[in-house]
Amino acid sequence: MKLGNNLLKAAMLSTISIASLSVGSAAFAQDNTPQASDEADDNVIIVTATKREQTLQEIPVAVTVTSAETIERAQVRDLIDLQTVAPTLRVSQNQTSGNAAFSIRGFGNGGNNTGVEPSVGIFIDGVYRSRAGSGISDLPNLKRVEILRGPQSTLFGKNASAGVISIVSQEPKYEFGGSAEASYGNYNALVLKADVTGPIAENVAFSLAGGINKRDGYATIINTGEKSNERDRWFTRGQLLLEPSDTVKFRIIGDFDRIDENCCVAGNVLDGPTGGVVRLLGGAVNSNNPFDYRVNANFATTNEMDNYGGSVQGDFELGSLSLTSITAYRGSDSSYVNDADFTSAAILDSVTEDRKIRTFTQELRLASDFDGPLNFLLGGYYFNEDIEQQGSVAWGAQSRGYVDGLVQGATSGALSIPLLEATFGALEGAPGRYTNKFLAKGQGLDENYTLKDEAWSIFGTVDFEITDRVTLTGGFNYTKDKKKFTTDVISTDIWSGVNFDAAAYAPFRQELLYKGGLAAQVGSASGLGRSATAAEIAAFAVAQPVVFGAINTGVTAFAAGNANNVALNPLNTLKPLQFLPPYLNLPNSVEDGKSADDDLSYTARIAWKATDSINVYASYATGFKASSVNLSRDARPLLADRAALTAAGLTLSNQSYGTRLTNPEKAKVFEVGIKGNWDQASFNL
Template structure:
């Protein structure tokens, strides 16, 4: 029988909740009520080195069990966000992915290698240094935990917005196996299998695999291919050795390869800018006699004329050891991981050969080591202390190539060179980028019971970060000769080439120490009512820009003042209450938060092609505030409901030198009074004051809701069931500076399922996006202030059948 649907908001900072489940044998995620008992299932964790109800652990967390993941088809992080209102996941392709919680975490836009992520991503206790590696299909997952608010005084990497922890099923000394097969429209096929059992009295093995294929949902008329296809393979192995009664070691290895031919963006709409009218999209397209294959993006047709590929390979090994010393448990988590990214993109987004190549193949390697000592028992004073080391290297081989249409499309028509395709045709920027990142920290947390039911839990972290990098961009013309931009060229041809792609060379560095901490007070009003209040002072390490810098005022070199960004400084306040009543048939948890961020790391894209991936700057002040609730209701063992929601108000409190939105860009730059927005030929400000405006990617309101009803059939525990899962999010901005052209309107998605289950056998049909809702995941602007807005649509309605059997 189903556990209560969503595993609610919890509270505290009392112990290594995120790390512990991965570092110790996983407790049973939910203890089912006895037959005829309609109370909610017991959700237990080992957050404080002892088994306890998750409702009693004072930390802001939601836990989704593996059974919930399987039945809802949430087989990756992108689908998990539909179940968690406070979680946002954005991906224009696997490399350019971001996980945010409560509107904070990573700057919205294209990925910049030189900064930290504000949301930590962990698999079995191992910190993953690149969010791109989070796009894998889940393989044999036991549970997913979403922690909200700053983390770092208990485990792992310092994170300012939260953490996402995935725990896989551990090896079992009882033989077991499971197979699952799904098929659906768009030629969707997904197969999963796992097997586990003893090799001896002290050794146990688990092997797991997953393979997914699906035809693309967007047709490319230029190549004849269907884009947004899925081609994923995942393998995982774990070996558990119980060396003694007090010492166990788990060796894990995994390999994932994905080649999804995604994630394309194409014509969505057009908005006028301040660029001269004859240099905006409609006039430029007419000059070429060009028209998109459809002006309705939900016809799902494009004509991209460059190669599309999003292949990535992810893998690694880890060793987790737990040694029970009696009074405390010593945990060690050692890991090595790699990530290999091999993309192809069409960065002009249309079927004209303007930018024929724009891509950044990248290879990451990381090593990490964590040691943690946590007290055992339930004394009035308990503790966790530890140290964490992380080293990461990234090597990137970027390139950008302009095509024969670039001169006419990019250069001013009044220039004599605009009519000469040879001026920009073959203009190539070859970029060699390296990054070295070292981080070390010591941390600790106390949990003191002042009197019965009342706990004070202070925590402290000292962190060291060192980042260094190298960025070298060599520009050659169509004949392969170097383009020299400093000193300022006298040739108009070279000037136009330098204005399009300019050579760059710089080597940024960043070194810093910081001290962060938190304190939580919690009180158990009764066995089923628990409250808490938390204050956290946190830091997100400073960073270096590794995607190219904007040109200086003279246009002869880069602005070196922009090569580093300052650390974020975060003050977070939170209060929460967790309740269960009606004999635990009803769960209602609420939390309110207020987070103030100084020197917020924001994405800047000023339209220069020189900066092919955008760059970073600091917004003076950002604030995120709001409240969340999770609720579930189980009136009987046959029926359950859940409703979760979040209100998030995330705004730039002070950002006076922000990039301007497209309607205020493209005109003659002035330091005086700018022209009217969206009027061709107007005056554009150097920068815009967007203080008081909303952060991108964040809906003020978001909800998830659903339930399941079952009827016993055939005896012996057989059930026929029907389930529904829905989610809603209100409108949000899809541009770093809010623009009238890039708001994504609110939408609701509905997923339904119905089937039969008995004794480990499950057969059900499912429909996702049942009402075929048309919505965008992202909207972007075409470089050069042409006014073209491109979008990445969400998946259409999909349907299929899943059959599984446990042995």
């Protein structure tokens, strides 16, 4: 059994199987019988990676197939566990249960930002899961999992620039049966799963499945004694299979799963210079061993996630043509709270995030099964998604002391938070304006974001058999994707809103330039190799009054002439410590909060059946993923919009620039492969 997402921990765990039973048609049995033959062959695996049934060795695509038997034997509970049996797949779980990053062949992206779709597409029974977190629930009654490497948009219709994970579950059976599983392991790991299937009428069958997955945490929060990295999940799933005739079939699926657990701890890699400040505040910093599972925090990270939805798939046989329709609606609600400073000091009170995702998809496919050399697949895909996300980040009781320590460290003790409060207030004509106001407990950011995404695509492939052994394939996908997003982020952090370049602070900047310049010049003239102290400056003035007079005159002029020079502002070293500056919301008169992308992707492939046992293929494919939206407090307007924003009077204090969107993602893949299959062995290269 695998705990969390750490393989080293998994290797240390033990699991005792208490009960496992199967009645009638086994829940985990795989149909390995080729469609073209009545004889069963245990060395043949039927896959649908190209939306057609082919054997694994015949299909001219780089695909890894994990059978139900392998999944059961390896105790694969969810998508995170799949990497243990699929060598080119890597799944990493970040600081929350629902933030998983999927990569195939090293290509992929994380799930921390809700506005970013994965480069690795996840499909469960043909239904696209737009966010990785909505696909990590336990996987019941699996038939197989197909992992397709490289761009796949000519077959799946949705973003899949790095690859696809296609999960296929068992259909309901017309024979009563079921299975149950119970296992217990260390850390009180408990897994219970059961399912039942059978007929309702002559042409109607059903299946029901459910289970729980619980385990105590194996990580310890040292200062509170709490446990983290626990499991607490349950799921339920129901299906109906309706076959009113030999040429019509409907499959209706509904599911719900819930996660409510404390996860996940974050280990240190490097104890940086801020660690000393944390210790001065009486706090503790995690060790530099990220695998000791002993950390410091004020509370355990909590995660709650509900994933639910339903789909209706209709298959219609129209002579030599088959029509497939998949209509689906998905919902995902998640919430988490964590101590994001990852120390026992009260620097941050908490960081929270609540998000709701609602997704509707519709896919239509028409496929041919002609006797001649030419066959095709043509499809259309529609995607509509609404996202609402709220969050907050708030300073804690020790935030003021923490930043004060950083300020003193950056200025060698010359400046401090109290000194800056008094100075800025006095220069603004209100001496008490900022007293004890910088970095006060509870100040921070309140965040609200929305994203609406509407996309459609037309896709298809054509197979042409040049000879009995050579097949040429061409495919295309035209996608149109439009996004509209809004932000409503409010900063209450007074310290981060102070403009160190303000004209009112010119006398202070001039004084700092003078003192700093004088210390540097006297130190150089004295051969100290550093800036001189106040006592050393006084002694130098007495010992060498002429030289000191010249230095003083030059430094005075320099300070007066550069008091308003932003590039030489002596407070520039403190600007990076203004962690939560005011946020420019959109849409506004310059930024419309919209994106529109379109692309034509294509695939060309030639496959050669060299012998009855060896198949060779070569392909070239392009992939596409539309622009993604940065739904976070770090999203900033483009530098190219600076002039327009300034002219419109929209720029805020300490306005910074970056990006609100990523550029579209495009991929180009050349590939050659050879597959061999014999009675006693097979290989893929």
